[in-house]
Amino acid sequence: DIHTKLMAFQATGGGDQPESVNQALLESVEKIDWSDDPKVLKLIFLVGDAPPHMDYDETQYPEICALALKKDLIINTIQCGSIPTTKKFWTEIAYASEGQYVAILQSGGTVAVHTPFDKEIAELNGMLNDTICAYGDRRVQEMAMSKLRSQSAAKAESVADRADYLSKGRAGGSMGFGGNTVIIGTDDLVEMLMDESVTFENIDDKKLPDGLKKLQPSERRAELERRIAARKKFQAQMEDLVSKRADYIKTEREKNAGAAPMDAFDEQVKEIIHDQAAELGIEFSE
Numbered sequence: 001d002i003h004t005k006l007m008a009f010q011a012t013g014g015g016d017q018p019e020s021v022n023q024a025l026l027e028s029v030e031k032i033d034w035s036d037d038p039k040v041l042k043l044i045f046l047v048g049d050a051p052p053h054m055d056y057d058e059t060q061y062p063e064i065c066a067l068a069l070k071k072d073l074i075i076n077t078i079q080c081g082s083i084p085t086t087k088k089f090w091t092e093i094a095y096a097s098e099g100q101y102v103a104i105l106q107s108g109g110t111v112a113v114h115t116p117f118d119k120e121i122a123e124l125n126g127m128l129n130d131t132i133c134a135y136g137d138r139r140v141q142e143m144a145m146s147k148l149r150s151q152s153a154a155k156a157e158s159v160a161d162r163a164d165y166l167s168k169g170r171a172g173g174s175m176g177f178g179g180n181t182v183i184i185g186t187d188d189l190v191e192m193l194m195d196e197s198v199t200f201e202n203i204d205d206k207k208l209p210d211g212l213k214k215l216q217p218s219e220r221r222a223e224l225e226r227r228i229a230a231r232k233k234f235q236a237q238m239e240d241l242v243s244k245r246a247d248y249i250k251t252e253r254e255k256n257a258g259a260a261p262m263d264a265f266d267e268q269v270k271e272i273i274h275d276q277a278a279e280l281g282i283e284f285s286e
Contacts, residue, residue, distance in 0.1 A: 018050050018053045019048060019050040019052065019053065020052070020053060020056075021046065021048065021050075021051070021052030021053070021061070021089070022052050022053065022054075022056070022058050022059060022060050022061055022064065023058060024046070025044070025061055025064045025068075025075070026058070026064050026067075028044045029071065030067070034071055034073065038072060041074075041273075041276060041282060042071070042072055042073045043076060043099075043272075043273065044068070044074070044076065044097075045078060046075060046078070046090070047077075047078045048080060048086070049080040049081040049083060049086060050086060051083065051086045051088070051089045052089055061089070061096070062096060065093060066096075068097045073097065074097060074098055074099045075093055075096075075097035075099045076094060076099040076100050076101075076272050076276075077090035077093050077094040077099065077100075077101045077102075078101075078102055078104060079101070079104070080103075080104055082103070087101075087103070100272050100276075104268060115157070115245045115249060115252075116248065117160065117242075117244055117248065118156040118159070118160045118245070119156050120241060121159065121160040121163050121238065121241050121242065122159040122160065124163075124234055124238050124241065125151070125162075125163055125238070126152075127230070127234050128182050128231065128235065128238065129148055129151065129182065129183070130230075131182065131190055131228075131230050131234070132144065132182055132183050132190060133188060133189040133190050133209065133224065133227065134186055134187070134188065134189075134209055135187040135192065135207045135208070136187050136207050137206075137207065140186060140187060140207075141209055144183060144186045147183060147186065148183075160242075160245060163238060163242055164242050164245065166184075167238065167242045179195075180194040180195055180231065180235070182231065189203070189207075189208070190227045190228055190231060193224060194228055194231070194232075200221055200224070208220075212224075
């Protein structure tokens with residue numbers, strides 16, 4: 001998901017400037033199903049090291065920024081490295097869309113938070129992922145597999161951060177997903193059965209992954225019930241580990257207050273989000 005990808009970010013500086021910045025911005029503004037609620041904070045982060053192609057026959061950033069403002073979207077720009085022409089465009093894009101511009105080290109400079117619980121959380125997350133049953137057409141099945149591959153490639157601390165995010169969402173119910181969620185943005189039959197939005201009797205066989213389609217109805221139900229039981233068990237274990245990890249991080253941050261480099265990617269993102277959320281009256285608790 002987004003948080004995992006952001007925290008796994010690293011700019012490699014391939015030197016293939018300029019890049020398709022305008023295309024990426026336009027797709028972010030136009031293709032995402034943004035909320036119409038004016039009280040919702042809607043942010044786009046443009047992260048990169050190279051300036052945009054301005055020689056392509058395409059919609060370019062001044063017009064895209066105007067479209068963003070009409071939708072109450074804020075575009076923030078984060079420059080990696082120090083290419084002078086990139087800074088010019090990045091600052092113009094941020095200014096034109098009421099966003100913020102910041103520059104970070106080429107490596108991304110994220111502040112890694114390692115805890116004694118990360119490895120166990122990552123292993124448990126893998127077991128939770130094994131309970132997922134993507135429910136939908138081929139596109140849904142492929143999307144689920146792509147998300148699981150991204151998680152598998154993420155560092156343990158990133159996986160642990162994501163587990164913490166899901167835990168808070170399940171507890172508060174304010175992040176758009178429920179108490180049995182393991183994967184976001186993809187229909188999961190196990191979650192739907194647990195939430196009773198789908199029953200065993202009205203499962204659409206066409207939406208099942210190939211492995212379950214091959215089973216007899218009685219075998220399929222037994223497998224789904226096994227996954228439900230496993231999820232309940234693993235989620236209880238995860239909540240305990242995430243709580244212990246949060247306590248550990250709080251203690252370490254109190255001991256090392258002020259030690260985080262101010263140009264770190266995650267610190268810059270956090271500061272921008274907090275500032276812009278405050279303008280809508282949104283407050284965060286650590």
